[in-house]
Amino acid sequence: MDDQKPPISSHDPLGQIGSDAAPILSHMNRDRTGKLALLWPRDAPKWHAEKPQDYRLSRVFEAMTALGIEAEPALYADDIADQVREQLLRSDGVLVWVDPLSQGRDRIVLDALLRDVASNGVWVSTHPDVILKMGVKEVLYRTRHLGWGTDTHLYRDAGAFREEFP
Structure with missing residues (x-):
């Protein structure tokens, strides 16, 4: 089986990874490049790499680049939530890949963080209020x-x- 990934198309980058990030496009200011934080657990070593093209979410980085969106990793842990908040507030949106319920944890700190940044105008892919309703x-x-x-x-x-x- 061929392990090569097909290239992300600049005319349909979200078609390669799904359209979950599409709402952020209408949220961003068209006068400048948008900025997107990809939030994942700090303690998930299989997700980390030296270069974005080696990250587990490398295809998301590629798709965002093809759309003209600056994407950056944001590493999350409850004990550094204040620093993560500052990073997220400098973004137009955040795609969240954090499982706050594994390993005996809870959602309290993460949910407060996501609600806070959303109330400050940052688009959040998994808003806690939506998760609660679902x-x-x-x-x-x-x-x-x-x-x-x-x-x-x-x-x-x-x-x-x-x-x-x-």
Whole structure:
């Protein structure tokens, strides 16, 4: 199998990675280059590299460059939330790739940070209020009839999972 990635097309860069970042285009000031922060966990070593083209999200960096958007990594951890806030406030938007619930953590600090920067005019891809309304992944179950998923089940608690899981 060929490991080469097809090049990002400058005429349809989001077509290569999906259209999740499309709303930021209308949010940015057309008189200058937009700036986008890609937020991911500081303690996720497999995501880090010396050069953007070697990052796990290198295709996102390529697509943003093709659109004329300056993209930069923003490394997140609860203990440096204030520094991350300052970086995000210098951006037009932030694409968030942080799993705040793994390893016994919670969303309290991250959600406060994202709400704060959003209230200051920064577009946030995963606004905490939207996440709360969606209910983590329950939306996949509730919309399974729309034909975009697979055979999806919902287990409301560990007991239901043990009883119903195939």
